[in-house]
Each structure stands twice: as C-alpha cells, then as structure tokens.
Amino acid sequence: MSPPLYPLFFFFLLLLLSPSFSAFLAPVRQDQKTSLYTLSVYLKTPLQPTNLFLDLGASFSWVDCTQNYTSTTYHSIPCNSSLCNSLDKLACSNCFDAPGPGCSNDSCALFPENSATRKVLLAQALVDTLALPLTDGRNPGRLGLVREFVLSCSKTPLLKGFPKGTTGLAGLGRSNFSLPAQLSSIYSIPYVFALCLSGSPSAPGVAFFGTGGPYYFLPEIDLSKSLIYTPLILNPVGSTLITYYLHPSDEYFIGVTSIKVNGKALELNQTLLTVDQNGSGGTKISTVAPYTVLHASVYKALTEAFVNESAALNLTVTDPVKPFSVCYSAEDVLETRMGPAVPTVDLVMQSEDVFWRIFGANSMVRIARKEVDVWCLGFVDGGAKARASIVLGGHQMVDNLVQFDVGSRRLGFSSSVLAHSTTCANFNFTANNNLDL
Incomplete structure (x- = not known):
C-alpha cells in the first residue's frame, strides 16, 4: 500500500x-x-x-x-x-x-x-x-x-x-x-x-x-513603541566551559550603574557593576537563571533596603522560604494591576532617565503550599565569588518586552507591559494564511 x-x-x-x-x-x-x-x-x-x-x-x-x-x-x-x-x-x-x-x-x-x-x-x-x-x-x-x-x-x-x-x-x-x-x-x-x-x-x-x-x-497595542534603549556591552572573556582563546562572551551584558529601591540609591561597590578585563562583574541577562542572582554584597544591600522600605507599608518579614530570604505573609500584601504593592526596584543604566523599573509582579514570587502562603522577594544570593554581579533572570523578564538589537549593539526594554494594559500572553497566535510575506 x-x-x-x-x-x-x-x-x-x-x-x-x-x-x-x-x-x-x-x-x-x-x-x-x-x-x-x-x-x-x-x-x-x-x-x-x-x-x-x-x-x-x-x-x-x-x-x-x-x-x-x-x-x-x-x-x-x-x-x-x-x-x-x-x-x-x-x-x-x-x-x-x-x-x-x-x-x-x-x-x-x-x-x-x-x-x-x-x-x-x-x-x-x-x-x-x-x-x-x-x-x-x-x-x-x-x-x-x-x-x-x-x-x-x-x-x-x-x-x-x-x-x-x-x-x-x-x-x-x-x-x-x-x-x-x-x-x-x-x-x-x-x-x-x-x-x-x-x-x-x-x-x-x-x-x-x-x-x-x-x-x-x-x-492592538504595539509594544515596540514603549522600548527604552541602552548599549549592549561586550564581555571580553567567555564564561562557558569550552572558551576559545581571545573570543569574547556570547552572552548579553548591559551597563547597570546603580540600583534604587523606592527611588533611593543603594550604596554599592561600583567596581562590581562593571565588567573587568578578566570578564568578571557587570550585569548579564539570562534565561537559564529562573530568578535574578546577585553578588553577595549587592544582595545584602538590596534586601536591607527593601525590608526598610516595606516597613513603611506595614509589611513585616516572616519565615523565609528557600531559595529566598525575604518573605511576607500574603494576607498582609495588597495586590494591584502591577502586582503586589511593594517597593519598586530600579536598575539605572547610562543616565538617571534610563532605568528598568521592576514592579511587584516581577520582584515578588508567590509561594502557596500546605500551611505556607507568602510573597517572597524574587532575588537570589549568588555568593561573594559570583562571576557576574547581577544576572537578570527569567522571572524579572516576565511580561516585559526585551529586544536584543545585536546589529546596532543595543538592548531595548519596556519595563512591565502591564502598565500598557496587556501581557506577553496576549499575542494573537491565530494564523493568518493571507499574509502577503
């Protein structure tokens, strides 16, 4: 047959x-x-x-x-x-x-x-x-x-x-x-x-x-119009297990110059925020990390500032749930269109006007199981020997449009598209076979 x-x-x-x-x-x-x-x-x-x-x-x-x-x-x-x-x-x-x-x-x-x-x-x-x-x-x-x-x-x-x-x-x-x-x-x-x-x-x-x-x-919202741009930075040293001599990293780095919590800048060792000649430091964007991973000193400064700013919202830290260390009872946290009502976290780039704002929808992780129901700050301590000081992970990119313009060596980012009354799940995958392409 x-x-x-x-x-x-x-x-x-x-x-x-x-x-x-x-x-x-x-x-x-x-x-x-x-x-x-x-x-x-x-x-x-x-x-x-x-x-x-x-x-x-x-x-x-x-x-x-x-x-x-x-x-x-x-x-x-x-x-x-x-x-x-x-x-x-x-x-x-x-x-x-x-x-x-x-x-x-x-x-x-x-x-x-x-x-x-x-x-x-x-x-x-x-x-x-x-x-x-x-x-x-x-x-x-x-x-x-x-x-x-x-x-x-x-x-x-x-x-x-x-x-x-x-x-x-x-x-x-x-x-x-x-x-x-x-x-x-x-x-x-x-x-x-x-x-x-x-x-x-x-x-x-x-x-x-x-x-x-x-x-x-x-x-019918064109999110390309919401993009803000910052340069892509070339890391001179690859971090893969098989690294070619004099071959720069194929990973994507950007120049974060400061971090703010509720508009207040953290006191950080500025050398950690730049990529050195050995390829260490700086800010990498990764889909391999489920959550943003921070150098130990950056993590300490962020969590302390976040806890202090949260106290003004009458939020009290409760028992942590691994891998996170700062958690709040879900019943104490108000929810808004932009996610949980918590302090904002800004990644500031080449100028004070260029920053990636992380609202509660991307800074917090809901953990509800057995007798636990908490919102936890979705950042992870990467230790004092972290190769990249900031690894911006998948959770922080959810419902954010991120454009990698390799030809022009720049990164476009929208911050949360929830502010535009849409989500990344709202692309219309209904096929249009009449497209003249």
Missing part, C-alpha cells in the same frame, strides 16, 4: 511559499516545574514540531541525536570545509567519539553545553532544515524554511534539568551561528530579536526574529 501523499504535498507547498525576505516568530512557553522557557520550532524533513530549551547566551543550537534522529535533509559537515573552520571547532570527530546521523570519520565536531548543569560533551556538527512561522508583527503566517541550518548533535544525558518535553537547546547568543544570527544571514534581515515571556501556565509568550517592530499584542 502506497504511503499518503499529504505530508509530501505539504512540504513542497512550503518550499513554494518560502519568502526571500520576512520576519519570523516562535511561541515561548514557561515550564511550571523548572520556571525555565522553551522555544517551539520545526526541524528536519518531513518537518517535526520540536521544543527546545531557550538559552539566551548559548552560541549555537543542539538536539539529542541518540533517539532515532531521522531526516532526509541532514548532512554532516566535512572537517576541513570552510563552514567547519568558521565554526571555531576544536576537533574533528569519529563515530566513536561523537556519534550522530550519517556520522563519518571526517565530521566537524562541536561542544554542546548544558549551562544549567555546567556539562559539556564532544558531538557531531550537522546541517538540517528548520522552519518558523512568518509574521507581520500581528499574526503568524506561512512557514519560512531555513534549508541549511547549522546545529549540533548531543546525547540524552545533556538534557538533564531541562523542561520536560524538550529535545535540545535553542542558542540565541551573540555569535555567528546562533538561531537569530543564521536567520539574519540566510534571509538578509536585521540581526535583531525580541522576547516577551509569559508566566501563564496555559498561554505562551512570543519571540520575534529579524524585526525591530511592530510587535502587536491584544488589544
């Missing part, structure tokens, strides 16, 4: 509809168990829906190839090819060291890493087909294909700690082979992407690739 023709017809239809220029999007979902985020794409031929752990600082994407990797369009990368040389590979592989589909003893090798567990391995590099929905900033449209997408194989153990259902990692770092970089290169679109993370257990947020806007959210 002959196999049905529908999947084959659908694939060739996609080939005909692939544009020469457009922007892309992908749904982004939060895993409620780990508080980490996944990016949904299509991979392989025939196209298969694939959920990947979203790593904002990873140099390239990788997938688990040990679970029957099957595709008619993948191929390995010859070790002495120009593509392999451009990957900054450290080794060539053989099938024993780095197994993968169609593996040969002349395969370019990469080192996929799990930055959450700090594990890395040697694995085959490969090329395959990737697809994402096109967008006009208002709706998703037809799928656009990337026929020569470079990624790496991996093995199942490297998925440890990732959200359930993920089969790999989407690397969005500032490298030549990250997901946004390859979309930019292949389609000749701007090297820019934006994230709007949703904390909803049911409705996804969204990632936009290749467009600086518009970004429309219900009810």
